[in-house]
Amino acid sequence: MALIKCQGVALGYEGKVVTEELNFQVEQGDYLCIVGENGAGKSTLMKALLRLIAPLQGTIEIGEGLHASEIGYLPQQTPVQKDFPATVWEIVLSGCLNRCGWRPFYNKEDKKRALDAMRRLEIDDLSAQSYRNLSGGQQQRVLLARALCATRKMLLLDEPAAGLDPVVTGELYELIQKLNQEGITVIMISHDITAAITYASHILHMGSRRPLFFGTKEAYRDTDLYLRQGESGVTVHA
Amino acid sequence: MHNVWQQLTTYFQYPFIRYAMIVGILIALCSSLLGVTLVLKRYSFIGDGLSHVAFGALAVGTIFQIENDLIVVLPITVLAAVLLLWTGQNTKIKGDAAIAMISVASLAVGYLIMNVFSTSANISGDVCSTLFGSASILTLSRMDVWVSILMSIVVVAIFILCYNRIFAVTFD
Known part of the structure; x- marks a missing residue:
């Protein structure tokens, strides 16, 4: 059985449909890239996968012992976060909060987990630094480490490369690919079709009202959708 | 230095x-503990807003x-504070407004x-004493002191x- 299976899902706010007829599934170890224009419902789909909003129609099944609370989520950064005066360590550690339950404080296991996550993302030397003084790429890594604390299985990333320069963006994608190869399922929203084709294993292309394509990236390369974007050169870099 | 000490002991009598x-x-x-969170959440103005709410409540209390x-x-x-922070999340009217x-x-x-x-003839006097006078820090009763101590213990505890939770909520 698949980790996530969406059947005939329609999503929207207050009865207004944003997107419908979503059919796709994500297997263990997949790297799914969700592309599509602004307002196509990509972030809404993320929220539905996290069970923050309910689908208007259809079902979203989460299988194989994966709880919605066990999914690591990296949202788009808010202005408040950009100059948040806390140390990197505190922020990464706060990713373990969901595991605490009613326990008011973090235990040794949580701390070890946070340290592991920071080592994996190569930010353990920044541990005592203030988050607001970091560069955009470093901040994104910290948030990724935080999301990693919450999960061993699945990461949802909402435009992780937004506002980063090409070099840092490349490094971030390499890191995410490394995590994926270590066995974590990744679902990423991106505007960067080139990167999506390079790194992802599956592509979900969302149009206005309905999805236009779901399948492997090899199949996507042959579709009109991809060719058209290649020709007109409108590959949008996030 | 000696003089200062003497004066202080006189006062503390x-x-x-x-x-x-x-x-x-x-x-x-207490305000330093809670204030940091509010400032970071962009709710710096809430203290001022709540003091006005308290004045309104005080007026109601006075007429009864x-x-x-x-x-x-x-x-x-407290109700007003909860209402403000609650609606601030997901309505058309954002926090500051x-x-x-x-x-x-x-x-x-x-x-x-x-x-x-009005319960007395001197309304502006009433308002003035409510706003600036009657609950001044120098006219506290023993009861007020105990309430403050109790509330502070509750707040600090x-x-x-909940420190870790407050931290996460502030960040998200």
Whole structure:
């Protein structure tokens, strides 16, 4: 059985449909890239996968012992976060909060987990630094480490490369690919079709009202959708 | 130095100075703990807004001739705070606008109520003493001091127990 299976899902706010007829599934170890224009419902789909909003129609099944609370989520950064005066360590550690339950404080296991996550993302030397003084790429890594604390299985990333320069963006994608190869399922929203084709294993292309394509990236390369974007050169870099 | 010490001991002979000292320190402690979160959440203005709500509540308490105003003021202010932070998340009126609306409205209602149902002839005097005088830090009763101590203990305890959660909520 698949980790996530969406059947005939329609999503929207207050009865207004944003997107419908979503059919796709994500297997263990997949790297799914969700592309599509602004307002196509990509972030809404993320929220539905996290069970923050309910689908208007259809079902979203989460299988194989994966709880919605066990999914690591990296949202788009808010202005408040950009100059948040806390140390990197505190922020990464706060990713373990969901595991605490009613326990008011973090235990040794949580701390070890946070340290592991920071080592994996190569930010353990920044541990005592203030988050607001970091560069955009470093901040994104910290948030990724935080999301990693919450999960061993699945990461949802909402435009992780937004506002980063090409070099840092490349490094971030390499890191995410490394995590994926270590066995974590990744679902990423991106505007960067080139990167999506390079790194992802599956592509979900969302149009206005309905999805236009779901399948492997090899199949996507042959579709009109991809060719058209290649020709007109409108590959949008996030 | 000796002179300063002598003067201080003279002052501390009076209970109202001791009360003021205790309550002042406690209020400073609690507001510094909670203030950081509010500033980071961009709710810096909420203190001002809530003080206006408290004034409105005080006016209501006064016209009903309730001896201990705190019984009315405390729950209404807490309710207003919850309402403000709650609606701030997901409505059309964002945090700062909601605070401005509620604070000005409650100030106006408070003044209106005091004017219409005035209990004494000197309304402006009443308003003035309510706003600046009657609950001054130098006129605290023993009861007020105990309430402050108790509330501070509760605030600090909750803050320590929920620190990690408060941190996460502030960040997200």
